[in-house]
Amino acid sequence: MGIFVPVVKDISLYREIVKNMVNPLEVLREAISNSVDAEAKNIFIRIYRNEKGKFSLEIEDDGGGMDENEIKTFFNLGDSKKGEKNIGEKGLGTKIFFRCDSLSVETNKLNYKSIFAFMESPWRSLKEEKLPEYSLEFTEEKVYKSGTKIKIENYLINNPEKLFNFYVVKDYILWFTAAGSFKNIFANFVELNSYVKNMQIAPRIFINDEILGIKEELAGTHQFFQPQENPKEDESEKVYKKSVNYCRHFGPYHRSTNINGEYVSFQLYGTISGINCRKEISRLKAGERYKTRFGIYLAKDFIPVLKSNLIQNKNFHHFHLLLNSQNFDLTADRNNICNRDSEKVKWIFDNAKKIINEDIIPLAENGYFKLRKEEEIQYLINTKTDNLNKRLKTYDELENIDINDIALRKIPDNEDQTALLFAILLSNSKYKQKIRYIDSILHYATNSTTDLICLDKEENVVLVEIEFLLSNIFKHEHPFKTFDYIVCWKIDIKEKSRKFLIDGIELELCTENGEHYLRYLNNNKIKIIEISNILNNILEENGVNH
Template identity: 60%
Template sequence: MEKFRPQVKDISMFREIAQNMVNPMELLREAISNCHDAEAKAISIIVYRNNIGKFIIEIYDDGKGLSKSDVHRFFNLGDSNKGKLGIGEKGLGTKIYFKSDKIILQTQTRSGEAYKVTMEHPWELLCNNTLPEYEVETILPKTGRAGTCVVIEGYRINNPEKYFNFETIKDYVLWFTAAGSFKTYFANCTELHKYIHNMQIAPRIFIEDKINNIKEEIAGTHQFHPPQEKPRIDPCELIYKRSVNYCRHFGPYHRATNINGEYVSFQMYGTVSGTNCRRKVVKLKQGESLRSRFGVYLSKDFIPFTKKVNLMPDLNFNHYHLLINSQAFELTADRNDLSNQSDQKVKWVFDEARKIIIEDIIPLADEGYFSLRKSEEIEYMVREKQKQLENRLDSFDKIEDLLLDEIPISKRPDNESQVALLLCQTQEQKNI
């Protein structure tokens, strides 16, 4: 009997990983995750076109840099030194950089190792069934300049400015990357520090869009609107004049247990808020709505990765902005969905999270936010009925006289309400 070892076609796998991205912005997610793992306190993202018109994305960090073995892991497939509980343990993420004309990596460790790495024409070579090569050059270190810079030249997407401009970069970074983590809300949970690095640190993020000449520094934490339970009136709003500016926070909730001797926990934080508040913490893409963006999100490493609709039994789920984190969650290869939904640990997380939502969060939201909305709806209905009555009375006053002496009615009605008013008026005249 013969034995065979399964073969791995590296070239096609590299190509498939780079090609099968759900969203081109995932490139930033991978880059920032690496910066975060490198313990960076500052991350810069710069986009521009070079002197020959190629679109360039640069990501800098001031982290601990890459050793030579780390450089090889950066380019290898399925080669990662991250802990098994981390979000990027599969070593696949940076391969999406390969869908480009050129990759330049320059890095320096805190001990003084410094390298410049260049990969030419990676996407063209992969499409021709050739595995691209990279050159590693040892360079002189610069004093106090530890960190890494990745330059991606000629990223192969149509209209890259549509995806990579200041507003879309800022929104994506703060919602779906390690620079938009909500871990700082749980920094006091000491038991989490063994699973999540730098719980109390939020990096500074610098975004520069040289094409549109916009740059800004932002705090690297997930965006929740500040609490606002006594909202001001919005004079432009027709019905929900106050509730559009309402915002209430929930959490932090932290629950833990042991399942088959294994520690399992989850963390939850979020808000319920009006339209104006939700609009201030999001930049919607063309065709995207507040309803499609907001709701309940699952997270790992405190980074949201997918929405979970059935955890919120409220039809008004889109008014909530709730994030549930658990290191028990395992992600699909593209990191856009949950791969172990049937796991006993995950089921426990869902059951407990749903219990908090139903027994704690929804009643408080009903008592405050939705009660305010209901009262505003009633006020609006009363105002509208009053307005309709005033319009009817006004139109009644403008009815022409019939000028018929033998008929007590002196107006020509044109609806049932006016007939009723005229009959009442006739009865009053008879009584007189």
């Protein structure tokens, strides 16, 4: 029996790590994590085109810098010398920098030599099944100012200007990198200092987008909208005038325990807020929605990793909650959690859910969602009042009917009024004889396929469709054989006009012996009762000019 050691093909690993990058912006996440681990107070990000016009990036910091061993680790695979309190532990993240034409690193460590590293065509080498090589140059003099500058020239991604413009970069940094950490909120929890490095330190970020010509300095912390529980009204809003500007904060919640002798803890913080507040702290990518962006995120090192479904609420996207735990084990690309089924993570989720369900959601219901409900009710009241006022103003402009022995005084201006007048005329023994075909109404329903079930003059049950204008029969998507007769206020289509029902049956308007009908399938007929014509006949008989 032989004993064998598996062979690891370094070139394939390098290439797969570089190729399988989920989001090209991750290059900034990795660079910023390294800068924060190096205790940088200032991080400078430059977006530009090099002298060949190629899209390039430069990330510079004033952190501790690297010596010869550390810079070799930077280029090696899985060779991280960082401690457990650092963000980058696996030595894989910086390899996504290799997707470029050239990569250079200039680094200075106090009382050590300045080092310049250069790697030519790393991506091409990997595609050609070769490990990329790099050179190191050293100065003889010791330096007295520390820091590191990384240049990625011709970053090989599609449409770089779409992803790496100032607005997208700013949003990504403040949401998904160590410069968007929310550890500052928990800085007073002394025990966390044993697990998270530099709890009190947040770097300043300087973005210089030379392509768009925009510069801005950012505070390197996650952005939450400020508390605003009695907000001003937004006059541009129709319904949610105040709640769009509402914001309430929850936390900080810190819980800890011991499981199998290991310290386990989580930290929870966030807000419930209206859409204006959410817009203020985010800039969505093309096709992204606020429902996609907001909710509850799982985080490690106080950096959001991915969204979670811990909030079982249809309005989850009104929340902006972050759940951090140093007990989460991240995948190599830091885009997922790989120990969800562990006893530690189950305890974290169970206790986080308890806080959410017993504390956060009740407060949100009694504050934010109560305000939204009140606004919805008020909007409904206002809308109905406005509609009534409009109706009171407009009905008087309608023409009078001028028939004293019927109860209706105004001509119809909608389908319901047409149905009402039709019923009134049928109920009047003097005018009922003016209505051909139909004797009485059995049932009326506006939410049914056909409006009326009636009896015709021969006591047969027939289906009658009511329309204000005849042309509406083709607009309201009525299928064939759902009506035998049509009652309308007015015929508004020309004779011999041909139109199709929703199911493709062609109808043609015809007139014969003063009667209108729609002809279909050779010579079959759907009779039409035009109420305005009947009304005119009654008025003429009564000697009324109209």
